[in-house]
Amino acid sequence: MKIFTVLLGVCLVFMFVWERVDMVRVGYQIERLKRDKTVLERQRDELRVKFSSLSASNRIAKLATEKLGMSLPQQGQVIMVQSRPSVTPSADGAPAVVRVAKNYLPSRRD
Amino acid sequence: MASSGSRLRRYALLLVLLAGFGLVMFRLVTLQVLQAEELSARAGRQHEKTVSLEGPRGTIVDRHGKVLAMNMEVPSVFGIPTTLESPAKTARQLSSVLPVKLDDLERKLRQDRSFVWLARKLDPEQGRRLDRLSLDGIGVVMEGRRFYPKGPLLAHVLGVAGMDGEGLEGVEYRYESYLRGEKRMMVLQRDALGRTVFPKSLAERSPVSGHQLVLTIDEVIQYIAEKELEAAVSQAQAKSGSVIVLDPESGAVLAMAVSPAFDPNALSVLNKGRLQNAAITDAYEPGSTMKAMVAAAALEEGAMKPTTMVFGEHGRMTIANTVIHDHEKSGWMSFAQVIQKSSNIGAAKTGMALGGQRLYRYLEAFGFGQRTEIDLPGEGVGLVKNPKAWGRRSIASISMGQEIGVTPIQMVSAFAALANEGILMKPYVVSEVRDAGGHLLKRVAPQVKRRVISPETAHSVTKILEGVVTHGTGTEAAIPGFRVAGKTGTAQQIDQKTHRYSRSRFVTSFVGYVPADNPRLAMIVIIDGPKDKRASGGSLAAPVFSSIGEQVLSYLNVSTDRPVTLAMAMPNF
Numbered sequence: 001m002k003i004f005t006v007l008l009g010v011c012l013v014f015m016f017v018w019e020r021v022d023m024v025r026v027g028y029q030i031e032r033l034k035r036d037k038t039v040l041e042r043q044r045d046e047l048r049v050k051f052s053s054l055s056a057s058n059r060i061a062k063l064a065t066e067k068l069g070m071s072l073p074q075q076g077q078v079i080m081v082q083s084r085p086s087v088t089p090s091a092d093g094a095p096a097v098v099r100v101a102k103n104y105l106p107s108r109r110d
Numbered sequence: 111m112a113s114s115g116s117r118l119r120r121y122a123l124l125l126v127l128l129a130g131f132g133l134v135m136f137r138l139v140t141l142q143v144l145q146a147e148e149l150s151a152r153a154g155r156q157h158e159k160t161v162s163l164e165g166p167r168g169t170i171v172d173r174h175g176k177v178l179a180m181n182m183e184v185p186s187v188f189g190i191p192t193t194l195e196s197p198a199k200t201a202r203q204l205s206s207v208l209p210v211k212l213d214d215l216e217r218k219l220r221q222d223r224s225f226v227w228l229a230r231k232l233d234p235e236q237g238r239r240l241d242r243l244s245l246d247g248i249g250v251v252m253e254g255r256r257f258y259p260k261g262p263l264l265a266h267v268l269g270v271a272g273m274d275g276e277g278l279e280g281v282e283y284r285y286e287s288y289l290r291g292e293k294r295m296m297v298l299q300r301d302a303l304g305r306t307v308f309p310k311s312l313a314e315r316s317p318v319s320g321h322q323l324v325l326t327i328d329e330v331i332q333y334i335a336e337k338e339l340e341a342a343v344s345q346a347q348a349k350s351g352s353v354i355v356l357d358p359e360s361g362a363v364l365a366m367a368v369s370p371a372f373d374p375n376a377l378s379v380l381n382k383g384r385l386q387n388a389a390i391t392d393a394y395e396p397g398s399t400m401k402a403m404v405a406a407a408a409l410e411e412g413a414m415k416p417t418t419m420v421f422g423e424h425g426r427m428t429i430a431n432t433v434i435h436d437h438e439k440s441g442w443m444s445f446a447q448v449i450q451k452s453s454n455i456g457a458a459k460t461g462m463a464l465g466g467q468r469l470y471r472y473l474e475a476f477g478f479g480q481r482t483e484i485d486l487p488g489e490g491v492g493l494v495k496n497p498k499a500w501g502r503r504s505i506a507s508i509s510m511g512q513e514i515g516v517t518p519i520q521m522v523s524a525f526a527a528l529a530n531e532g533i534l535m536k537p538y539v540v541s542e543v544r545d546a547g548g549h550l551l552k553r554v555a556p557q558v559k560r561r562v563i564s565p566e567t568a569h570s571v572t573k574i575l576e577g578v579v580t581h582g583t584g585t586e587a588a589i590p591g592f593r594v595a596g597k598t599g600t601a602q603q604i605d606q607k608t609h610r611y612s613r614s615r616f617v618t619s620f621v622g623y624v625p626a627d628n629p630r631l632a633m634i635v636i637i638d639g640p641k642d643k644r645a646s647g648g649s650l651a652a653p654v655f656s657s658i659g660e661q662v663l664s665y666l667n668v669s670t671d672r673p674v675t676l677a678m679a680m681p682n683f
Contacts, residue, residue: 027299038183041183042182042183042234042252045180045181045182045183046182046234048177048180049177049180049182049257049259050259051177052176052177052178052180052259052260053259053260053261055176056259056260056261056263056329056333057263057329057330057333058260058261058263058333058337061333061337072661073664078660078664
């Protein structure tokens with residue numbers, strides 16, 4: 001009985017020590033993961049800023065006009081028309097809105 | 111004899127041991143009992159570190175969630191001059207990476223100090239290049255920096271945040287309490303090498319980020335407004351300009367552009383005066399655009415009908431010893447034509463028919479002389495003189511848009527009330543507040559200020575204002591396929607030297623809404639101080655209105671309100 005009690009005591013002491021050591025080990029692990037998280041968050045924020053800056057309307061417009069040779073439609077070239085519901089009914093019954101480019105040339109698309 | 115000597119040695123040894131043990135016990139009692147408190151505190155200081163942490167400043171996004179302002183952690187570089195062997199060599203190596211002159215770096219690194227800032231809030235790429243150098247005696251700490259990824263876009267509305275992350279202007283300043291991240295003190299435990307192990311209390315959590323603001327602004331509409339405004343100001347060689355686009359039904363601001371613009375990312379090189387949002391702070395004499403409000407008041411009060419005939423005095427009339435001119439010598443004309451031809455004499459007669467008290471009451475009801483309460487800092491009130499001081503000349507002048515100061519936001523809000531069947535709405539730029547996780551905390555509902563005129567009067571004024579664009583002074587504001595209602599304005603400005611109206615300094619403007627029968631946009635365009643003395647609201651501001659309006663309506667997929675046949679739309683078919 002005495003031996004059993006002593007063994008139990010020793011086990012408890014070992015368990016306590018093991019728990020403390022493991023807490024420190026997990027603490028280091030948490031800190032390492034936190035640092036990794038911070039690095040990843042910084043990368044995410046950097047990418048968000050970069051994405052936002054690259055998708056700015058003025059940049060897109062500049063690239064479209066200067067690099068791709070596109071141009072903005074002139075006044076009157078884009079007209080919104082509503083097709084009659086009886087001719088082309090949309091799914092929800094509302095008149096479909098069609099965008100029509102005035103100087104649209106079908107041959108260019110072919 | 112030998113045994114007594116041996117006993118003596120044993121006793122001596124025992125005595126030495128007891129003395130030693132006593133000393134140890136004494137030291138133990140001193141450390142553990144007498145100095146326990148002080149030593150425990152010292153140990154705490156050595157292996158515990160209390161740090162003040164602040165959550166990152168909240169993000170600002172447009173109505174579609176596009177990022178307009180956000181925080182990012184970036185490197186700041188410091189030096190420890192006392193540990194450097196060769197400050198000159200280190201300075202040379204650093205100068206290839208840091209945006210600091212070699213002389214300045216060397217001077218800083220030669221100081222007899224243990225800490226010196228070398229460069230703060232660098233770009234992340236510069237930080238990475240610095241890491242690759244791995245220099246002794248040079249350290250890096252991460253600090254939050256505000257980024258405005260769209261550059262100058264919407265700069266006057268967003269405002270700026272300072273070096274320490276505090277809002278200084280615009281939305282950044284007005285919504286500081288929402289945007290600012292939570293501040294918290296945290297106790298961390300350190301090991302023998304100074305590494306952080308974990309927070310003292312496992313229940314400790316990191317400080318919370320500031321809230322996210324969702325604006326009513328649409329980035330694309332803002333871009334269109336800024337692009338067209340900048341082109342017009344530059345072409346007219348004007349001093350400045352502004353454009354505001356509102357949703358007349360809700361009062362939500364879709365775009366607010368001010369020229370000249372500035373880049374909030376380059377705060378250090380900015381002049382403070384340049385940050386001012388002239389679209390809400392600066393009062394100007396509106397000129398003829400005010401005639402729309404006078405017409406609304408006269409129609410509502412029954413002082414005039416659209417068909418009432420008004421004599422134009424052949425372009426010249428004297429009121430209280432002041433001669434009023436019209437640019438067109440007219441005889442009899444209908445009240446609708448008074449507005450469409452922008453007759454000063456007709457407007458003066460309308461104002462006098464209304465009388466000072468009634469005119470003042472409507473000016474007040476339309477929101478002039480008081481703040482619109484838009485959620486931006488520094489809004490001006492304009493200037494409406496006390497009606498008790500008005501004589502006949504003042505009534506005539508105010509009816510023509512002189513002797514009164516209004517801000518662009520007041521004027522566009524008043525026109526939005528005409529578009530909104532007579533109901534004045536409160537303009538606003540922030541529509542939602544969300545937490546860092548994106549959960550909705552607060553939604554800003556459109557706010558009705560008051561009904562100014564009846565829907566019938568609003569419709570009558572709209573018809574008259576449509577005439578301004580179809581066959582009046584504002585034909586250049588026309589947008590193909592849409593009915594536009596609006597009014598031109600060309601107002602002389604007071605010469606600060608002579609205190610009289612200048613013949614060469616004036617403000618040109620166009621205010622209106624489209625489509626006239628179901629308005630989606632109310633817009634004001636102001637071009638201040640064009641070089642050409644013959645320029646007018648009709649020739650300068652109206653084309654900008656048309657250009658912005660057409661692009662925005664197309665972007666919003668608003669269908670034309672006039673019948674268009676396919677043959678018209680596609681002549682090549």
